[in-house]
Amino acid sequence: MTLLARLDRLPLSRPHYLLLLIGGLGYTFDGMDSAVVAFLLPSAKAAWGLSDGQLGFIGSATPFGFLFGATIAGLLGDRIGRKKVMMYALAFYAVFSVVAAFAPNYEVFLAARVLAGAGAGAESAIIAPFLSEFVPAKRRGWFIGALAGFFSFGFVAAALIGRFVVPTMDDGWRIAQVVTALPIVMLLWWRRSLPESPRYLLQNGRVDEAEAVVADLERRVERATGRPLPPVPESAVAPSTGTTKVNLLSALRFLWSPVMARRTAVTWLVWFVITFSYYGFFSWIPTLLVQRGITVTKSFEFSIIIYLAQVPGYFSAAWLSERLDRKNIIAIYLAGSAVSAFWLSQMDTPPTITLAGAVLSFFLNGTYAGVYSYTPEVFPTWIRATGTGLSSAFGRVGSILAPTIIGLSAAKLGFGGVFGLTTAVLAAGVVCVVVFGLATAGRSLEELTEPAKEATR
Numbered sequence: 001m002t003l004l005a006r007l008d009r010l011p012l013s014r015p016h017y018l019l020l021l022i023g024g025l026g027y028t029f030d031g032m033d034s035a036v037v038a039f040l041l042p043s044a045k046a047a048w049g050l051s052d053g054q055l056g057f058i059g060s061a062t063p064f065g066f067l068f069g070a071t072i073a074g075l076l077g078d079r080i081g082r083k084k085v086m087m088y089a090l091a092f093y094a095v096f097s098v099v100a101a102f103a104p105n106y107e108v109f110l111a112a113r114v115l116a117g118a119g120a121g122a123e124s125a126i127i128a129p130f131l132s133e134f135v136p137a138k139r140r141g142w143f144i145g146a147l148a149g150f151f152s153f154g155f156v157a158a159a160l161i162g163r164f165v166v167p168t169m170d171d172g173w174r175i176a177q178v179v180t181a182l183p184i185v186m187l188l189w190w191r192r193s194l195p196e197s198p199r200y201l202l203q204n205g206r207v208d209e210a211e212a213v214v215a216d217l218e219r220r221v222e223r224a225t226g227r228p229l230p231p232v233p234e235s236a237v238a239p240s241t242g243t244t245k246v247n248l249l250s251a252l253r254f255l256w257s258p259v260m261a262r263r264t265a266v267t268w269l270v271w272f273v274i275t276f277s278y279y280g281f282f283s284w285i286p287t288l289l290v291q292r293g294i295t296v297t298k299s300f301e302f303s304i305i306i307y308l309a310q311v312p313g314y315f316s317a318a319w320l321s322e323r324l325d326r327k328n329i330i331a332i333y334l335a336g337s338a339v340s341a342f343w344l345s346q347m348d349t350p351p352t353i354t355l356a357g358a359v360l361s362f363f364l365n366g367t368y369a370g371v372y373s374y375t376p377e378v379f380p381t382w383i384r385a386t387g388t389g390l391s392s393a394f395g396r397v398g399s400i401l402a403p404t405i406i407g408l409s410a411a412k413l414g415f416g417g418v419f420g421l422t423t424a425v426l427a428a429g430v431v432c433v434v435v436f437g438l439a440t441a442g443r444s445l446e447e448l449t450e451p452a453k454e455a456t457r
Helices: 003-006 013-047 053-081 082-101 107-130 137-164 172-181 183-191 196-201 206-225 249-253 261-291 295-307 310-324 324-344 350-377 381-436 443-453
Strands: none
Touching: 003 206, 013 053, 013 082, 013 137, 013 172, 013 183, 013 206, 053 082, 053 107, 053 249, 053 381, 082 107, 082 172, 107 137, 107 261, 107 350, 107 381, 137 172, 137 183, 137 295, 137 310, 137 350, 172 183, 196 206, 196 261, 196 381, 249 310, 249 381, 261 324, 261 350, 261 381, 295 310, 295 350, 310 324, 310 350, 324 350, 324 381, 350 443, 381 443
16 A cells, blocks of 8 residues: 555545645736736836837746746656745746836846746746645646636736726736736745645655655644544556656656656647647737627627636546546647638628637637646656746747747738638647647556556666
């Protein structure tokens, strides 16, 4: 009987839901920060007389920072612990969001947005692998999918800030950035009580600390449910232990070794496909709506409707992921995204564009719920944070390229061509997942990943 068998047999209850809330609020602020930038650009342009090229740099600042933040967070998460990285990343993000809010000029603002993006990227990359290591296998897909769903609340909040704060107050665009940063102070205080991942502790030989974390969680679950805990099953796969130190070179060598290359390729490709499509879509939809004859204010209101569609997208995929498996959910929602993108390419009135855009938003974000659940499951504990961080970072390459590629496509191919291109990218992702993806539902993390590690020895 291992500690991890004790951990995995616990029923989901109040202590798990508290972890979900604390981690999810971090994703809410990440989503808010990522989305609010689009609503700041007109004010920044007016304040400093910026060119379209300079505005483009601001638009790319957050995803550029995300790329480096996700990479660094993964490497540090496997070396110094998940909890430390999660705390430091959140503090880093909050500090530079405030710096951006009070930036005296374009150069300071741009640098602060890159650094805030790095903090948000680090936060985003570490939460899912951290919390996945606490959750029983039978509910892990729902739990991490629901965790990712908190991004949608951040996007909706950003749209509301963009509509009701930025244009209605003096320096509203500065106030908006303070609004996204200040609540993080309370979240940092709240997170002090979080335990370190027992899987990380065991991997690094800290058995007594892992025992204390598991025993405390058992006590809290028993108190919350009011019932005796289930019996401890025999663990089918024992976790490996050791103090393997991860660096970028050793991580890449392992991730692209023969036994891991298929998993890594599928995961990286899916992250690229969904992130490229997502950022290409959301960075251009207000502009495309304006081109169809509606005002900027109305375009923001239509954007709120499209953002709201994210909420059922995330949570429906989270609910289905235990029933249909993560790889199937990713494929289904990617296929729905491809059909929706094609449908959007055929629409030519604001109401029909908004409806098709909302459906596309539903499916794109449902895909993210599956991807966030799937990614930590395919990498061993000793490199789980790094594997997740590098996958997310590769996806951010798509978010950096998308606005430019979509912009060039819009100029040459028009409205229909933009979403025809998106459809083709999404269809490629569907084929990749269906043919090469790994079935993960209901299997412990050790069952999924320990054989892969042993094969490389």
